[in-house]
Amino acid sequence: MLYLSGVFLAFFLSFLLVTKRNKNTADYILAMWLFVIGLNLAGHYLLLTKQYTQYPSLTFLGFTLPVIYGPFLYIYVRKQTSPRPFSWKYFLHFIPFLLCNFLFVSFYGAPFDRRVEIFKQHGSGFETEMLLRLYLIYISGIVYVIFSFWTLYQFRKNMVQQFSNTEKINFNWLLYLIIWIALIWGLVLFVDTNIIYGAVAVFIVWLGYFGIKQVQVFNQPALAVVAHQIKTDVVIEIQKEELASDEKKYQKSGLTENSIADIHMRLLHLLTDEKPFVNPNLTLNELADMLKVHPNYLSQVINSKEGKNFYELINEKRIEEFLRKISQPESKQYTLLSIAFECGFNSKTSFNRNFKKYTGVTPSEYQKN
Template identity: 45%
Template sequence: MADYILAAWFLIIGIHLILFILFFSGGYLKFPYLLGYEIIFPFIHGPMLYLYVLCVTGRNPGMKIWLLNGIPVLMIGLLLSQLLLLSPWDRLAAYQSGNNGYKLLSKVIKYLMILSGIVYVALSLFAVRKYTEGISSQYSNTEKMNLNWLYYLIAGIALIWIAVIIKNDILIFSIVVLFIVVAAYFGISRVGILNIPALPDREDPKELDNEVVKYQKNSPGDEAIQSIYRKLVYKMTQEKLYKDPELNLNTIAQLLDVHPNTLSQVINSVEHKNFYDYINRQRIEEFKRTVVLPENQKYTILSLAFECGFNSKTSFNRNFKKYMNCSPSEFLKNQSIHME
C-alpha cells in the first residue's frame, strides 16, 4: 500500500509541477482551461504524506481515515467551485482584473494552505514518533526497523511550505524537484526495512485499545510487580536472554507467563526504562564484564559486542555512549586494555 501511495503521490506532484510551470511561465494566457485547478493540489500533498507515513509505519489506513483526509481537499474544491464553474476566459478575466472578491479568496486560500502544511507535518511527525516509541517498547534491537529517514521527507515538505510562505517560486520548484529525488531514493532503497513482523496486537486497533484499558484498570499491585521483576532478573542473570539479538517483549512475556503489557509496566515502574533501554543496558553491562577478562583480549571490540547481543556497530556505540558517557575505546583506554 505504501508503494501505491508513493507512486500516486509522484503522479500528483508531476501534474502539479506541470500546472506550476504553466502558471508561472504565463502559459495560462493561451491555455486558461486549467486555470484555478493548481490551487487544489497543495492541499493534496499533506494528506498524501500523512497516509504514506501511516502505511510505512504499519498502520494501513482504513476507509474512514481516507475519507477524513479527503475532507480538506473537498472543502477547498467547494470553496473554489464558483470560480471553477466559470468559463476559462471568464476565469482568466477574474484573475487578471484582481477584483476584491478574487483577492479575498486568494488570501483565504493562502492561509488555509499554510494551516494545512503545519497540521499535516505535525501529524506525520507524531505518527513516526509513535512508531518509534512502539518498537522501543517491544524490541531490543531496532536498527532494521529504524524509519528516521521519514523525518527527511517530512522536513522536505516543511521546507516546501516555508518556500510557499516566502513566495520564492524558484526555491519552491528547486525544493520540490529535490524532494522527489530524495523521496524516490528512500522509498525504493529502504523498502527492505518494511519487511518486518508487525508490532504485536496492532492488527486490530480496537482490540489493542481494549487491552490497554483492561490492563490499566487491572494494574498489578506492588507485590505482583516485584514478583514478576524478580523472575525477570533471574532469567536475565541465569539465562542471559539479552544475548539474543532478536529478543523482544513477547518472547520474555511468554517465558514469564505474563501479558506483554504487564511486563512492560513492570520494567517501566521498577527500572524507569522502556524495554529497549532495559535490554541494551544489560548488554552493556555484559560487555563491561567480558571485555576485562584476559582470555577475551584476543577478540575485537565489535565481536564481543555482537556476542553480548548487539546487531550493529552503530547500535553498540550509541548505547555505550548513552550509558557510560564515553566511547568504548575511551572506556578500554581507562581500563588499560588495548583492543581493536
C-alpha cells in the first residue's frame, strides 16, 4: 500500500504541476521528475507482487531510472536559481541514463518469454551490466547532490551581496529537497532495496504536503511573490555576468584609495540623509545607482571599509534607525514591530534576528531594560 500510494501521489502531483496556471520551465522539470519517480515505484511494486511476468520491460526499466534522479534534481535547482532559458545542453546530463539502458539492449530485444525467464533467474547473464548500473547510480547520486548543494550555496551566498531582505528568497524549499535526496542516496549505499523505495514513497508524501501547504509549489503562488523571485533571479544573474565581463577591467583600473574614500563618504551621507534602507526591497544595484557608481565597486567599498556585506550594512542601519525612533516619546503609541517595518524590515523573524545580532539581546529584553 505504501508503494501504491507513492505511485498514485507522484502521478497526481505531476498532473497538478502541468495543469497549474503560469507554469515555468522548473515546473515542467519537476513534473517529469515526479513522473519518473512514479514509474520507478511502479516497477518496484510489479517486482514485489511478481507481476513482472506481465510487464518485464517496464519492470526492468525501473532498475535504471534512479540514474536520472540526480540530473533532475540538479537541473531543477539550476532553473529555480537562474533566469537563463532552458538549453539543449541540459540533455547531456541524461547521457549516463541512455548508456545504462544501452547495456541492456539485448534484454529489451529478447523475446517476451526470454525476458521473463531472465527475471526468474535474477538477471542471469547480465551480472556485469547490473554491476555497472549500480555504480552509475552511486556515482550519479553523489555527484549531482554535491552539484546541487554547491549551486544553491552559491546562490544564497550571493544574495547577501545584492539584497537587503532575503526572507522570501532564501529557497529553503530547495535545501530541504536536496537533503531528502541526499538521505535517500545514503540509504542506497547501505540498506535493503525495499527500505530505499519505502523512503522514496515517504519522500513523495512529504513533497506533496510541503509543496502544497507551505511553499505553494503545486498551487498558484501570489503574483507579488512570483514577481519578486523572478526579479531576484534576474538581478543575481546579471550581476554575475557583469562581474565576469568586467573582471579584467576591474583588475587593471581598480579603485584608488581616494576613490574608495570618496565613495564611502558619499555612501555614509546618503544613508544618513536620505535613509534608502527604509525601502524593504532595496538592492545593491539601486543603491549603486543613487551613488552613480558600478555595483561591483560599491560592493568592494562596503566590504573593505565597513567590514560587512551589503545585507549586513543595510540591516545594521535599519536597527540604528529603529533605536533612534523608539527613543522618541511619540513612539510609545506604536508597537515595536510596526516601527521595525517603518525602518525597512519586512518580517518579524528578520527583525528579531538582526536586532539580536546588533544589540546582543532580543527586542523584548531591550524594551524591559
